[in-house]
Amino acid sequence: xxxxxxxxxxxxxxxxxxxxxxxxxxxxxxxxxxxxxxxxxxxxxxxxxxxxxxxxxxxxxxxxxxxxxxxxxxxxxxxxxxxxxxxxxxxxxxxxxxxxxxxxxxxxxxxxxxxxxxxxxxxxxxxxxxxxxxxxxxxxxxxxxxxxxxxxxxxxxxxxxxxxxxxxxxxxxxxxxxxxxxxxxxxxxxxxxxxxxxxxxxxxxxxxxxxxxxxxxxxxxxxxxxxxx
Amino acid sequence: xxxxxxxxxxxxxxxxxxxxxxxxxxxxxxxxxxxxxxxxxxxxxxxxxxxxxxxxxxxxxxxxxxxxxxxxxxxxxxxxxxxxxxxxxxxxxxxxxxxxxxxxxxxxxxxxxxxxxxxxxxxxxxxxxxxxxxxxxxxxxxxxxxxxxxxxxxxxxxxxxxxxxxxxxxxxxxxxxxxxxxxxxxxxxxxxxxxxxxxxxxxxxxxxxxxxxxxxxxxxxxxxxxxxx
DNA sequence: ACAACAACGAGAGCAGCGCTCTCGATCGTT
DNA sequence: AACGATCGAGAGCGCTGCTCTCGTTGTTGT
Numbered sequence: 176x177x178x179x180x181x182x183x184x185x186x187x188x189x190x191x192x193x194x195x196x197x198x199x200x201x202x203x204x205x206x207x208x209x210x211x212x213x214x215x216x217x218x219x220x221x222x223x224x225x226x227x228x229x230x231x232x233x234x235x236x237x238x239x240x241x242x243x244x245x246x247x248x249x250x251x252x253x254x255x256x257x258x259x260x261x262x263x264x265x266x267x268x269x270x271x272x273x274x275x276x277x278x279x280x281x282x283x284x285x286x287x288x289x290x291x292x293x294x295x296x297x298x299x300x301x302x303x304x305x306x307x308x309x310x311x312x313x314x315x316x317x318x319x320x321x322x323x324x325x326x327x328x329x330x331x332x333x334x335x336x337x338x339x340x341x342x343x344x345x346x347x348x349x350x351x352x353x354x355x356x357x358x359x360x361x362x363x364x365x366x367x368x369x370x371x372x373x374x375x376x377x378x379x380x381x382x383x384x385x386x387x388x389x390x391x392x393x394x395x396x397x398x399x400x401x402x403x404x
Numbered sequence: 405x406x407x408x409x410x411x412x413x414x415x416x417x418x419x420x421x422x423x424x425x426x427x428x429x430x431x432x433x434x435x436x437x438x439x440x441x442x443x444x445x446x447x448x449x450x451x452x453x454x455x456x457x458x459x460x461x462x463x464x465x466x467x468x469x470x471x472x473x474x475x476x477x478x479x480x481x482x483x484x485x486x487x488x489x490x491x492x493x494x495x496x497x498x499x500x501x502x503x504x505x506x507x508x509x510x511x512x513x514x515x516x517x518x519x520x521x522x523x524x525x526x527x528x529x530x531x532x533x534x535x536x537x538x539x540x541x542x543x544x545x546x547x548x549x550x551x552x553x554x555x556x557x558x559x560x561x562x563x564x565x566x567x568x569x570x571x572x573x574x575x576x577x578x579x580x581x582x583x584x585x586x587x588x589x590x591x592x593x594x595x596x597x598x599x600x601x602x603x604x605x606x607x608x609x610x611x612x613x614x615x616x617x618x619x620x621x622x623x624x625x626x627x628x629x630x631x632x633x
Numbered sequence: 634a635c636a637a638c639a640a641c642g643a644g645a646g647c648a649g650c651g652c653t654c655t656c657g658a659t660c661g662t663t
Numbered sequence: 664a665a666c667g668a669t670c671g672a673g674a675g676c677g678c679t680g681c682t683c684t685c686g687t688t689g690t691t692g693t
Contacts, residue, residue, distance in 0.1 A: 182640070182689060206519060211679065222682080223642050231680065290435060290518025291604050302609070335613035336620045343610055361624050365590060368597025375520050380531070381572055384564035391565045395590050399628060411660065411669070440650065451653080452671050460651065 190227050192217065194241070197234060201282040206289065208235060232295055235286070240300055242283040247307030249276040254311050262319045263394075263402045269311050270366055270393040277370045284374060288367060306347070309363045313348050316359055316400060320351075324403050327352035355400065362396035369393070419456050421446065423470070426463060430511040435518065437464060461524055464515070469529055471512040476536030478505040483540050491548045492631045498540050499595055499622040506599045513603060517596060535576070538592045542577050545588055545629060549580075553632050556581035584629065591625035598622070 196216050200208055210231050211221040228234040253272030257265040277284040287305070291297070319325025332340070332353055340353040340360075347356075369392055372378055373385060382388045425445045429437055439460050440450040457463040482501030486494040506513040516534070520526070548554025561569070561582055569582040569589075576585075598621055601607055602614060611617045 180690070186640090205521075209679070210681090220643050221680080222644080225681075226641060285519040288604075290514040292434075297605070305606075330624075333616050333620060335616040339611050339613055339617060357620060358624060361594060361621055364597040364601055364621070365594040366597075367601070368593040368595075371600070372593055372596065375517075376526075377534075382568050384568055387562050387564040388568060391562060391586060392590055392593070395559075395587060395628070399624070409661070415669090438650070439652090449672050450651080451673080454652075455670060 186227070193224065193227055193234070194238065197238060198283070201238070201286070202280075205282055206285050206292075210234070232292075235292070235295070236298060238283065239286050239297070240304065242280065242287055243301055243304035243307070245280070246273065246276050246284075246287065247304055249273070250308045250311050254314065259318070260322070260324075262315055262324060263397055263404065265315050266312070266397045266402055267390060267393060269308070269315070270396075271389070273308055273366060274370050274373070274389055277374055281374055284370070288371060289375075309360070310347060312363055312366075313351065313356070313359055315402075316355055317348050317351060319402065320355075325355075325401055327355040328358060328401060330354035330357065332357065358400045362393075362400055365396050366393065415456070422453065422456055422463070423467060426467060427512070430467070430515070431509075434511055435514050435521075439463070464521070464524065465527060467512065468515050468526070469533065471509065471516055472530055472533035472536070474509070475502065475505050475513075475516070476533055478502070479537045479540050483543065488547070489551070489553075491544055491553060492626055492633065494544050495541070495626045495631055496619060496622060498537070498544070499625075500618070502537055502595060503599050503602070503618055506603055510603050513599070517600060518604075538589070539576060541592055541595075542580065542585070542588055544631075545584055546577050546580060548631065549584075554584075554630055556584040557587060557630060559583035559586065561586065587629045591622075591629055594625050595622065 193213060196213050197208055200212055200216070204212075208231065210224050214221040214224050224234075228237070249272045250269055253268040254265050257268040259265070277288075316325060320327065336357065337353050340356045343360075344351040344353060344356050351359075369389065373389070378385065378388070422442060425442050426437055429441055429445070433441075437460065439453050443450040443453050453463075457466070478501045479498050482497040483494050486497040488494070506517075545554060549556065565586065566582050569585045572589075573580040573582060573585050598618065602618070607614065607617070
């Protein structure tokens with residue numbers, strides 16, 4: 176067993192460079208990534224790329240996975256950096272981190288949360304990383320319940336809704352009351368919609384002051400889940 | 405001025421058939437519409453399509469415009485059909501109508517609310533039709549205020565948020581209190597996110613009972629804007 | 634040290650795409 | 664009846680993802 180051979184090292188660097196160039200193309204040209212353009216940028220012929228990625232979709236899948244991880248990192252870091260007992264501060268920090276990452280990596284965000292590519296099926300590997308942002312929000316709720324600064328709402332849930340949410344709670348955060356989880360999921364849904372609206376240009380003419388609008392909207396959701404002011 | 409000539413009539417029918425075939429392709433193959441495939445389906449050669457639409461994007465634009473109108477029709481019809489004084493019933497009817505239309509026309513919904521196509525810029529003609537669903541929701545709020553069954557929240561808004569919302573209110577529904585509009589926009593954002601999550605497969609493993617979940621989530625938003633139970 | 638093998642880049646080629654141009658055929662009008 | 668507009672077919676351009684072959688180069692076992 177020797178140190179990694181020259182070939183293995185070069186291969187790893189090649190893969191990294193392909194991903195980097197692909198990300199650059201993604202940022203400038205949008206979501207329709209051209210393997211041939213990537214190859215050209217690297218001074219290679221298009222078929223050579225296939226030594227490293229079996230298909231364009233496989234390259235996209237890797238980029239998607241890493242994007243999920245990057246977004247997850249950004250969100251969790253924001254949460255960990257905030258004062259642990261300032262629930263509302265954490266909430267806003269997490270939401271802003273998601274938005275900031277999305278604005279800074281719009282094409283990658285589009286890959287994650289935009290329309291699914293027709294022929295493309297997301298592999299199961301994406302399920303866990305995709306849960307990190309909502310899990311972070313749920314973590315704030317869990318902490319709030321634990322130290323008594325947050326009370327679960329006493330909404331009555333239809334049986335089917337309660338059952339579905341109970342299973343989710345069991346997987347995400349055992350013991351989380353279903354009515355609170357329901358409101359948490361509404362917040363997560365709203366956050367996704369908010370970022371998508373902004374990124375996809377739906378606020379262009381309507382909302383000049385995006386930062387203030389975003390904070391106020393996420394504040395409404397903080398109210399909805401019952402975070403103390 | 406004569407009756408429309410045979411040629412004009414045939415041309416109109418051709419355009420209609422192209423749009424119909426294109427919609428069918430959209431439904432089966434997803435958002436990447438192939439002009440050549442449409443032409444093949446019509447027993448034509450691809451270049452013949454260009455006698456009727458100057459480019460693929462122009463065909464897409466027409467489909468998008470008509471999709472906006474169809475969604476707007478569905479939503480407004482649902483609102484008009486419900487009991488005018490049952491605010492909550494109207495709210496749920498409107499939300500369900502939007503969701504039903506999206507589920508029944510998923511590719512077209514994706515065209516409207518999915519990631520924007522890279523090279524494609526939405527023409528201004530889409531702005532007004534795109535406002536019809538949120539306008540319908542706002543209409544429910546306006547009616548509620550008018551007959552006293554709905555009270556505007558007394559949220560304090562940051563100045564920038566209040567100013568932006570005041571302009572929107574002036575355009576959409578003059579006199580609508582900004583704090584209520586803020587919550588209405590949160591509801592609309594949430595509704596878009598909710599439908600997109602479902603359509604883009606993000607609830608696939610998590611929520612088996614989609615109908616009940618949807619109604620409960622939109623109910624939470626009805627609470628948020630203050631609709632009486 | 635040399636042979637055998639695996640990994641690699643270049644190139645040609647296939648089928649598909651959007652789009653353009655040309656050329657007859659057809660239709661409506663004068 | 665003749666002319667001009669309209670239309671469909673066909674060839675062709677440059678682009679795409681992807682496959683296959685061929686010569687070269689790095690790695691490994693004897």
